[in-house]
Amino acid sequence: MGRSPCCEKAHTNKGAWTKEEDDKLIAYIRAHGEGCWRSLPKAAGLLRCGKSCRLRWINYLRPDLKRGNFTEEEDEIIIKLHSLLGNKWSLIAGRLPGRTDNEIKNYWNTHIRRKLLNRGIDPATHRLINEPAQDHHDEPTISFAANSKEIKEMKNNAELNFMCNLEESADVASSARERCPDLNLELGISPPSHQLHQPEPLLRFTGRKSDLCLECNLGLKNSQNCRCSVGVIESETSVGYDFLGLKASVLDYRS
DNA sequence: AAGCGATGCAACCGCGTCTGC
DNA sequence: TGCAGACGCGGTTGCATCGCT
Numbered sequence: 001m002g003r004s005p006c007c008e009k010a011h012t013n014k015g016a017w018t019k020e021e022d023d024k025l026i027a028y029i030r031a032h033g034e035g036c037w038r039s040l041p042k043a044a045g046l047l048r049c050g051k052s053c054r055l056r057w058i059n060y061l062r063p064d065l066k067r068g069n070f071t072e073e074e075d076e077i078i079i080k081l082h083s084l085l086g087n088k089w090s091l092i093a094g095r096l097p098g099r100t101d102n103e104i105k106n107y108w109n110t111h112i113r114r115k116l117l118n119r120g121i122d123p124a125t126h127r128l129i130n131e132p133a134q135d136h137h138d139e140p141t142i143s144f145a146a147n148s149k150e151i152k153e154m155k156n157n158a159e160l161n162f163m164c165n166l167e168e169s170a171d172v173a174s175s176a177r178e179r180c181p182d183l184n185l186e187l188g189i190s191p192p193s194h195q196l197h198q199p200e201p202l203l204r205f206t207g208r209k210s211d212l213c214l215e216c217n218l219g220l221k222n223s224q225n226c227r228c229s230v231g232v233i234e235s236e237t238s239v240g241y242d243f244l245g246l247k248a249s250v251l252d253y254r255s
Numbered sequence: 256a257a258g259c260g261a262t263g264c265a266a267c268c269g270c271g272t273c274t275g276c
Numbered sequence: 277t278g279c280a281g282a283c284g285c286g287g288t289t290g291c292a293t294c295g296c297t
Binding site: 015016036037038050051054058087088089090101102105 | 283287291
């Protein structure tokens with residue numbers, strides 16, 4: 001049995017939205033809130049399908065959207081999260097307030113892919129291009145401390161509150177493992193020795209030999225931004241590598 | 256100035272998942 | 277428990293704009 005169309009295509013507009021359509025959509029959502037996308041177009045007096053309205057609102061009209069260029073910091077976050085999650089644009093967008101999955105997806109395909117390729121990094125695998133596929137034991141990898149089964153068990157562990165209600169993460173890790181069997185996705189949850197007084201880190205990257213900063217993970221060991229033990233050693237009290245350089249709370253996956 | 260390819264981004268499409276009955 | 281409708285996501289397309297020749 002075929003899937004029924006999401007809307008009556010014969011009576012809907014397609015293509016670019018007009019100012020009038022935008023205004024109608026904004027006015028309706030301001031008055032009634034988001035949701036019921038299926039019935040929204042008719043109620044709002046729009047000749048659009050619900051999906052189109054939803055997309056327009058989420059990707060363009062939402063008042064909390066951050067317009068404008070991505071910052072270097074956002075670039076790095078996207079790269080890191082993509083190395084972790086793959087093409088899970090909505091999850092990546094969830095870590096970047098004001099950015100949409102569509103925007104990040106477009107930005108990845110137009111800017112970051114090229115940026116990584118210029119650095120000699122395969123954007124799909126985040127490995128150096130021309131790197132041998134086998135024997136990655138000594139290289140830094142994105143590391144988790146548990147397999148997907150263990151991840152689910154961790155849900156009961158209060159210490160790992162970031163994993164609560166996170167079957168999604170298990171699935172992501174699991175699917176990532178399937179997609180990239182050579183990618184180490186063990187989930188490493190270990191408190192930083194220097195930060196025991198602080199809240200538990202939600203997620204740490206742990207290299208096999210040492211914790212790496214973003215720059216080192218990107219193969220930029222001599223970067224002046226390097227803040228790990230592999231690159232320029234800044235001080236004895238180096239903060240190590242807090243995932244993405246973010247505080248633990250920022251990484252609350254479901255915020 | 257015109258032609259043309261490259262680029263960037265908004266929007267569409269199809270499928271998987273969720274949810275209510 | 278199964279089904280159908282609705283929603284959300286990721287991949288892809290189409291078009292406007294830019295920059296080079």
